[in-house]
Amino acid sequence: MKIAVIGTGYVGLVTGTCLAETGNDVICVDINIQKIEKMQQGELPIYEPGLELLFHRNILQKRIQFTTDLSAAVHHAEIIFMALPTPPGADGAADLSYILGAAKDIALLITGYKVIVNKSTVPVGTADKVKAVFESITTVDVDVISNPEFLREGVAVEDFMKPDRVVIGTTSERAKKIMSALYAPYVRQGNPVIFMDERSAELTKYAANSFLATKITFMNEIANLCELVGADVDAIRRGIGTDERIGKRFLFPGIGYGGSCFPKDVQALVKSADEHAYNFEILKSVITINEKQKVILADKLLNFYKNDISGKHFALWGLSFKPETDDIREAPALYLIETLLKKGASISVFDPEGQENVRAIFNDRISYAENQYAVLEGADALLIATEWSLFRNPDFEKMEDLLKEKVIFDGRNLFELEKMAELGYYYNSIGRKLIS
Ligand code: NAD
Numbered sequence: 001m002k003i004a005v006i007g008t009g010y011v012g013l014v015t016g017t018c019l020a021e022t023g024n025d026v027i028c029v030d031i032n033i034q035k036i037e038k039m040q041q042g043e044l045p046i047y048e049p050g051l052e053l054l055f056h057r058n059i060l061q062k063r064i065q066f067t068t069d070l071s072a073a074v075h076h077a078e079i080i081f082m083a084l085p086t087p088p089g090a091d092g093a094a095d096l097s098y099i100l101g102a103a104k105d106i107a108l109l110i111t112g113y114k115v116i117v118n119k120s121t122v123p124v125g126t127a128d129k130v131k132a133v134f135e136s137i138t139t140v141d142v143d144v145i146s147n148p149e150f151l152r153e154g155v156a157v158e159d160f161m162k163p164d165r166v167v168i169g170t171t172s173e174r175a176k177k178i179m180s181a182l183y184a185p186y187v188r189q190g191n192p193v194i195f196m197d198e199r200s201a202e203l204t205k206y207a208a209n210s211f212l213a214t215k216i217t218f219m220n221e222i223a224n225l226c227e228l229v230g231a232d233v234d235a236i237r238r239g240i241g242t243d244e245r246i247g248k249r250f251l252f253p254g255i256g257y258g259g260s261c262f263p264k265d266v267q268a269l270v271k272s273a274d275e276h277a278y279n280f281e282i283l284k285s286v287i288t289i290n291e292k293q294k295v296i297l298a299d300k301l302l303n304f305y306k307n308d309i310s311g312k313h314f315a316l317w318g319l320s321f322k323p324e325t326d327d328i329r330e331a332p333a334l335y336l337i338e339t340l341l342k343k344g345a346s347i348s349v350f351d352p353e354g355q356e357n358v359r360a361i362f363n364d365r366i367s368y369a370e371n372q373y374a375v376l377e378g379a380d381a382l383l384i385a386t387e388w389s390l391f392r393n394p395d396f397e398k399m400e401d402l403l404k405e406k407v408i409f410d411g412r413n414l415f416e417l418e419k420m421a422e423l424g425y426y427y428n429s430i431g432r433k434l435i436s
Helices: 010-021 033-040 051-060 070-076 097-109 126-137 156-161 173-186 198-229 233-241 262-275 281-293 296-304 332-342 355-365 396-402 417-423
Strands: 002-006 025-029 064-067 079-082 114-118 142-146 166-169 193-196 313-317 346-350 381-384 407-410 426-428
Touching: 002 010, 002 070, 010 025, 010 051, 010 064, 010 079, 010 156, 025 070, 033 064, 051 064, 051 156, 070 097, 079 097, 079 173, 097 114, 097 126, 114 126, 114 173, 126 142, 126 198, 142 166, 142 173, 142 198, 166 173, 166 198, 173 193, 193 198, 198 233, 198 262, 198 281, 262 281, 296 332, 296 381, 296 407, 296 426, 313 332, 332 346, 332 355, 346 355, 417 426
Parallel strands: 002 025, 002 079, 025 064, 079 114, 114 142, 166 193, 313 346, 313 381, 381 407, 407 426
Antiparallel strands: none
């Protein structure tokens, strides 16, 4: 099928590449010229495991192209995906200007039937707004459908190629047929394509993200309580995760959820509910608790140094909001760095992929190390913000030589308590016994 993908960020580029992989003819469009030029030269603008191989293969076989020319892409395609940003506006509601702006541009160009597929996370009623834009500009027949994306950064290719489910919001039989055929290669194992109306599809995505944010937040609160009552959150996680109704996943406590989705989507759902005079209390609490959790490592550190860290130097492992991505949007590490700098400390950081994105924000306010050991040199303590695999089994002897003091504040519970006690570290983690 002939496809256009408007917006080639984390979602758009993975969508375009994975659609090309099953033989479709894809044109990806972006307004960011540097990004497009990079991709035209065969360079990926993001880090996403597994994407590079598919990206190069499909470029080579001419199934995917990159352009800033919306008109060429629209005329080429029978299906037009929108994978555009929906950032929070000043009031927390999703900013729909990218979606509605692109809809207007597409409407001015189309001359025949198209399926307009919204992949962005958008509030209920957006498909109707997009339809209204088309109707105000053209009499050409279009189906505007909602197809929320559930991929996770870090395993995005796998998620797209073998999704747990595909949700499609449309009441048009014509669009249903086209989308069923398009997604058939991805659900051969029998995972469902779930059809529903547009509004339900739009809300499904917010419900999924808000539920997961709530699950993490609940575990973070259990962890905080564990520290007060002398219980171990790891034991509790295993104790409840074996209950099938609860499930093993998303029970790991930490330093708050971040990323480009959860914070903005929870906020947007609360705002949508407010607009319908519904007070979504549980999500309001989730937001408040997460704000506190994001700086919990800084709180522990300040407590340890009796609120005086001026002149101290800290090493930080991990910047991206989760492992296997270079995405640092709303990463808890950023809040940690900001808090410690304000208190007069200096910081060196290391992250396998997120470092350059952080450099663009903090420049020379912090220093950047080449590897996980170099960053430790002369540091009063090590802080851990992201659970990259390479941090899980480090050379503790080497670390001991480099660190000024054997002090670790671990926001991701990477190490066994017994081992840290044996090695003689001060080890402060989340929801577990303090080793001192
Ligand atoms: P992103 O910021 O990585 O990418 C958006 C891209 O759109 C950018 O490259 C930008 O230059 C481009 N763009 C902006 N305006 C444009 C226009 N008028 N024409 C063409 N391109 C334009 O965003 P993302 O992370 O890919 O997210 C996109 C949407 O998908 C959001 O609504 C997000 O909530 C949702 N989503 C994201 C994820 C994720 O893990 N990142 C997962 C599921 C859903």
